[in-house]
Amino acid sequence: MSRFINLACAQMGPVQRGDSRASVVKRQVELLREAKSRGAEFVVFPELAFTTFFPRWVLNSQEEIDSFFEREMPGAETAPLFEEASALGIGFYIGYAEIAVENGTERHFNTSIIVNSAGKIVGKYRKIHLPGHAEPVEGRTSQHLEKRYFEPGNLGFPVWRAMDGIVGMCICNDRRWPETYRVMALQGAELVCVGYNTPDDHTGVFDFDQLTGFHHQLSLQAGAYQNATWVAAAAKAGCEEGSNMIGLSMIVAPSGQIVAMASTTGDELIAARCDLDMGTLYKKTIFDFARHREPSQYKLIVERKGAILPQ
Numbered sequence: 556m557s558r559f560i561n562l563a564c565a566q567m568g569p570v571q572r573g574d575s576r577a578s579v580v581k582r583q584v585e586l587l588r589e590a591k592s593r594g595a596e597f598v599v600f601p602e603l604a605f606t607t608f609f610p611r612w613v614l615n616s617q618e619e620i621d622s623f624f625e626r627e628m629p630g631a632e633t634a635p636l637f638e639e640a641s642a643l644g645i646g647f648y649i650g651y652a653e654i655a656v657e658n659g660t661e662r663h664f665n666t667s668i669i670v671n672s673a674g675k676i677v678g679k680y681r682k683i684h685l686p687g688h689a690e691p692v693e694g695r696t697s698q699h700l701e702k703r704y705f706e707p708g709n710l711g712f713p714v715w716r717a718m719d720g721i722v723g724m725c726i727c728n729d730r731r732w733p734e735t736y737r738v739m740a741l742q743g744a745e746l747v748c749v750g751y752n753t754p755d756d757h758t759g760v761f762d763f764d765q766l767t768g769f770h771h772q773l774s775l776q777a778g779a780y781q782n783a784t785w786v787a788a789a790a791k792a793g794c795e796e797g798s799n800m801i802g803l804s805m806i807v808a809p810s811g812q813i814v815a816m817a818s819t820t821g822d823e824l825i826a827a828r829c830d831l832d833m834g835t836l837y838k839k840t841i842f843d844f845a846r847h848r849e850p851s852q853y854k855l856i857v858e859r860k861g862a863i864l865p866q
């Protein structure tokens with residue numbers, strides 16, 4: 556049996572601080588139109604796709620910080636993306652900085668949503684693995700301050716029935732953690748969407764940083780194969796406010812094979828015809844969870860946060 560979906564990743568080139576949301580949405584609309592002309596039914600956009608990647612800076616004014624966040628989705632400036640997608644009949648995933656009011660308190664999350672082909676939000680995820688620090692690290696030329704601006708997500712890793720399949724989401728750093736994919740795979744995920752902003756100097760140690768592209772690919776390919784799922788990952792790439800961010804947006808099959816990959820660090824659409832049933836072979840053989848997993852032996856995974864060494 557086959558269940559094909561025409562899938563696209565809309566990699567975005569840099570968004571500078573002075574770029575208006577209207578100009579960014581215009582670029583996204585162009586990418587949607589290209590996706591339509593190439594037959595795509597669903598498009599994956601990057602993490603924090605409407606603004607520059609502001610966690611690279613130490614910001615102290617709450618008003619300035621909040622200017623990078625959305626209080627409504629869609630809001631007045633982001634609505635044209637939803638309108639165009641629905642006019643074209645295309646669903647999408649997109650990441651943004653969210654201010655949510657919960658029990659009368661404002662909370663800040665790094666969020667992504669799934670929007671169906673009628674322009675309706677059908678799923679929301681809030682980034683769980685927040686990399687970097689809350690305070691700037693002395694001596695570093697570049698900072699990564701997601702822990703300063705966001706709280707860890709509080710929605711878990713749900714999946715949704717969408718596009719005739721079972722779809723989950725994660726955001727950027729989440730893609731490096733095996734738990735991310737496994738929790739979704741245990742709910743039958745057939746497609747995991749990922750948006751990311753990955754600077755090529757994020758540790759400041761050259762031996763590590765020079766492998767940034769490799770580690771990105773390794774994580775996506777391993778996540779896809781070990782969980783028998785498609786993975787579609789879209790970058791915000793290129794030189795953004797002096798920070799070089801990797802491209803390498805890609806679509807990975809449940810076999811772990813890369814079936815499409817971006818070759819630039821600018822706005823670029825990649826697409827592939829993906830059989831959502833392809834993972835079934837793996838789910839019935841090597842990764843038949845119900846037959847082969849031994850959860851009683853994995854307790855430490857949920858009980859222990861950091862490693863404790865033997866005596």
Ligand code: CDV
Nearest residue numbers: 686699727728752753757
């Ligand atoms: N936006 C991110 O989560 N970026 C991280 C970098 C800082 C390591 C990533 O995992 O790609």
